[in-house]
Amino acid sequence: MTQTIPGLSDQTTTVTLLSELRAPPQRPLEFHLHGETLVPAGYHVTEVKAVTIEAMDCGGKANTWRETVIQLMDGSAEDAAGGFMTNRKFLAIYDRVVQKIPVRDEAEVRFEYGNSVTPAMQYHVSHVEAQAERVIVHLRTPGVQCKAGDACGLPSEASTEAGCAPESGCCSPAPVQLMTLG
Numbered sequence: 001m002t003q004t005i006p007g008l009s010d011q012t013t014t015v016t017l018l019s020e021l022r023a024p025p026q027r028p029l030e031f032h033l034h035g036e037t038l039v040p041a042g043y044h045v046t047e048v049k050a051v052t053i054e055a056m057d058c059g060g061k062a063n064t065w066r067e068t069v070i071q072l073m074d075g076s077a078e079d080a081a082g083g084f085m086t087n088r089k090f091l092a093i094y095d096r097v098v099q100k101i102p103v104r105d106e107a108e109v110r111f112e113y114g115n116s117v118t119p120a121m122q123y124h125v126s127h128v129e130a131q132a133e134r135v136i137v138h139l140r141t142p143g144v145q146c147k148a149g150d151a152c153g154l155p156s157e158a159s160t161e162a163g164c165a166p167e168s169g170c171c172s173p174a175p176v177q178l179m180t181l182g
Contacts, residue, residue, distance in 0.1 A: 053065050063147065068103050126139060
């Protein structure tokens with residue numbers, strides 16, 4: 001069963017991102033983090049991944065979900081001098097990819113980026129801002145969250161699903177067991 005990512009709110013789906021990029025006319029496409037340009041001009045789309053995640057959370061619940069991960073890479077100095085890729089070129093690349101691999105519209109979309117200064121990581125999409133002179137994809141950093149939050153007592157309105165009672169510490173490390181010798 002495919003579902004949204006447990007424990008993560010405010011996901012941007014692949015179809016939402018694409019709709020927002022298709023709406024404005026051709027404009028330079030920029031990727032910002034905390035209001036600043038993260039990915040410099042001249043970047044390339046190097047990979048589009050349709051990822052299936054199969055995981056078990058700390059409460060013992062198995063989950064499956066899909067993600068679309070679009071990898072961006074810095075270009076050469078010559079590429080950078082040519083400016084930012086346009087939203088139309090980005091969409092043409094994406095449309096070519098989906099003719100060959102099954103990308104799900106409902107999957108959360110993430111952008112993967114890194115270079116010799118910025119460690120590679122997958123960023124969530126906060127929102128898309130279409131301006132008169134450019135289109136900005138606003139990114140936010142990922143975080144780690146207990147996906148069994150309800151079952152483990154996070155937040156306080158917790159359930160006792162699968163034997164993981166609130167305040168049980170199922171999302172915490174087990175207490176250290178000391179052994180005595182002899």
